[in-house]
Amino acid sequence: xxxxxxxxxxxxxxxxxxxxxxCTYSDSASNYFPWYKQELGxxxxxxxxxxxxxxxxxxxxxxxxxxKTAKHFSLHITETQPEDSAVYFCAASTGxxxxxxxxxxxxxxxxxx
Amino acid sequence: xAGVTQTPKxxxxxxxxxxxxxxxxxxxxxxxxxxxxxxxxxxxxxxYSVGAGITDQGEVPNGYNVSRSTTxxxxxxLLSAAPSQTSVYFxxxxxxxxxxETQYFGPGTRLLVL
Numbered sequence: 001x002x003x004x005x006x007x008x009x010x011x012x013x014x015x016x017x018x019x020x021x022x023c024t025y026s027d028s029a030s031n032y033f034p035w036y037k038q039e040l041g042x043x044x045x046x047x048x049x050x051x052x053x054x055x056x057x058x059x060x061x062x063x064x065x066x067x068k069t070a071k072h073f074s075l076h077i078t079e080t081q082p083e084d085s086a087v088y089f090c091a092a093s094t095g096x097x098x099x100x101x102x103x104x105x106x107x108x109x110x111x112x113x
Numbered sequence: 114x115a116g117v118t119q120t121p122k123x124x125x126x127x128x129x130x131x132x133x134x135x136x137x138x139x140x141x142x143x144x145x146x147x148x149x150x151x152x153x154x155x156x157x158x159x160x161y162s163v164g165a166g167i168t169d170q171g172e173v174p175n176g177y178n179v180s181r182s183t184t185x186x187x188x189x190x191l192l193s194a195a196p197s198q199t200s201v202y203f204x205x206x207x208x209x210x211x212x213x214e215t216q217y218f219g220p221g222t223r224l225l226v227l
């Protein structure tokens with residue numbers, strides 16, 4: 001089955017700096033890659049996703065890049081703000097078989113004011 | 114529109130006890146799933162359902178049962194609780210069943226098994 005590895009496990013940045021979280025996946029058939037943000041005491045919430053037919057997608061301060069050849073994808077947050085502090089999860093899906101997401105282990109992002 | 118709701122928010126069980134974690138959604142979503150979240154391990158799929166009357170196993174199904182008698186409800190049953198089942202449990206739903214749609218998560222149930 002699919003295996004998703006996520007790095008780093010913790011990340012601390014100064015307010016205004018950029019943050020980058022990286023994930024690799026094992027199943028070359030995976031073609032959908034969402035990112036979820038989990039605030040303390042809440043369930044994860046989708047913040048951005050990318051499908052394998054594009055290499056990059058942006059939404060204001062958030063961007064995701066995908067390298068299908070290397071089987072890795074990354075989340076980029078620019079001009080970080082204290083409210084960006086949360087746990088971020090990457091995930092991958094082939095849309096076949098269990099038709100479910102395989103999640104990475106999560107990155108705890110702390111933005112220092 | 115409440116989205117995905119879960120009850121209880123917190124539960125303490127003794128080893129061997131059974132209980133049911135409730136999950137309901139009011140978005141008429143076909144796909145529902147249960148995940149457990151453990152430190153350093155992300156979210157792991159326990160069971161999922163692509164519609165009423167249809168369930169299937171995920172990555173870590175042992176010790177858990179599910180049923181889907183209605184579109185709205187997807188309860189998770191622990192038959193005989195073990196300390197290894199101490200975790201935070203999340204229910205999620207999505208409109209489609211391909212696995213490539215936005216998953217809407219509930220607030221979670223924190224379970225402690227002594």
